[in-house]
Amino acid sequence: MKHVIRNRLLTALVGALALAIGGMAQAEDTIKIAIVGPITGPVAQYGEMQMNGAKMAVEQINAKGGVNGKKLEAVLMDDVCEPKQAVAVANKVVNEGIGFVVGHLCSGSTQPASKIYDEEGILMITPAATNPDITKQGYKQVFRTIGTDDQQGPVAGNFIADRIKPKQMAILHDKQQYGQGIASEVKRTVEGKGIKVVLFEGINKGQTDFSALITKMKKEGVDFVYYGGYHPELGLILRQAREQGFDARFMGPEGVGNKDITAIAGPASEGLLVTLPADFTQDPANAALVKAFKDKNLDPSGPFVMPGYAAVQIIADTIAKTGSTDPKAVAEAMHQSSYKTPIGTVAFKDSGDLKEFQFIVFTWHADATKTPVQ
């Protein structure tokens, strides 16, 4: 009996190997691009934005015949926005021999993954991670198609100091690389302009009860709150603040600008201020693309949709131009070129950051829409 089982196992193993080799042989005809972000977990909405954008680019490029006669193949991977998982995913990308990555999404998971990509000579473009440190590591093949927190923070900070002029301001963050990074940036900007920050505190990711914190802010007479982090926590803070009758105004970065904040906070999300990339769907040059999204019942308006599209397009354009699928050659060419993409005309600095990117302050409404603040 034991022998039978062993033999069967062997057969299965050989079969699996044969399949794997078959898979590899097939892969030669396509150019694989790994699209990595949270597919599950509390911030999966953002992953969906990035992936919808990237997948749309892959489809449209393939519909036009692909790149140099080869089709692009999108390989979706899930890092749940957790640094540990991100490292596992990065290793999987390496093992599968993929040379190009669009992702990751959360700064906290992008940073450890970028180290692996750098060591293995893989080219990475993140359409969403905004923490400045990611492109300060001296890596030659790490890029982004989004702005950074040291651009976004001052936009928020200056807006608060010049337009709101709060008397007692509180700044909260979720102790993650992204949230704490941007919160510190805002703090530096407003304090430089003489605004008094009476409270600068971290909360826990996944925390649900904020009543004690809200009572404290109410007692201190706080009239304006900046939150660095993502929407699940801010949604609960807004809801509990309204319940306790704490009526300060709130502001957050693009990580909170998501329809789900309204689903959680309901009417308490009215009047929330959010810094977001400009609304690329309003650009007349993108009309055809916006229609393509709408035809497929996808929402093109999320902050990471167009940057995701642009990332894939830039990789494809550069491969077409250089005729090489070597990530190193592609990266070198990327530093030299400029591209016309749905997020505007794009060129990269030596660090891999965009030469230009604009953040705009929006007011969020209770029906999950947003309007730019004039």
Add this chain to the structure above:
Amino acid sequence: MSTTFLGFIQQVINGLTLGSIYALIAIGYTMVYGIIGMINFAHGEIYMIGSYVGVLVLTALTLLGLQSVPLMLLLTLVVSILVTSAYGWTVERLAYRPLRGSPRLAPLISAIGMSIFLQNYVMLGQGARDISMQPLIAGGWRFGAEGGFQVYLSYMQVLIAVVTVIFMALLTLYISRSRMGRACRACAEDREMANLLGIDTDRVISLTFVLGAALAAVAGVLVGLYYGKINPFIGFVAGIKAFTAAVLGGIGSIPGAMLGGIVLGLTESFASAYLSTQYKDVVAFGLLVLVLLFRPTGLLGKPDVEKV
């Protein structure tokens, strides 16, 4: 009254609300430990399932066009308790009973396996994302001078406290008065002896899992209503907190779990208020270490008598 005093009162209210939830979940840990001397690591997941069932039932009732809030609440609690208890019973049946008499490590690992399974099962069935819900019961009372700091006591907070007290009282009555309750206490004292005296210990163990699950379901429904956002991962943190509450109060003791929950809730609230939110867990777990150093059996735990 001064703002400082009113702020303090508000923090007490915040802490008691949070503590009630911890206490309800902690009872499941403490009862199982009291009888079989093991930690049920799948209990956090049972609470999460209770919360999901609650939200699903509420959504269904709203779709059916039910208007009366008390009726909706009652139906939701009943259905959630029934379904979640069935899960609790099944967990015992699958992960514990087949391993009765095996080394202690085996059921521990099977319970962790059960916890991972349940979390993924809900993720597959309901999606891995947050489910949110608008408040069913809004509003509350305000105390204090107009324009100054006002203490706010919401109807929901009162409801949480009242429901918790009712279920705690029911449980205490059941354990102290009923036949099965007496069997429970006998098993907690000496399971082997109780078995020899003709008590069906397997049934008693099933019952403790079911009772624990029922109270976790109540906590789950209340959390869904109060915070309005649940996801398949809430079981983990809540489980750790409730387990801490159970150990703090003295694991194995039911009044201990109630006290432990309230103490933990208040500690977190005060740490958040007077130190900093980022240190609230440090303070809460620091308190646990201190209590265990000076009272190794917890606040209300009885010292373990060596059975010869």
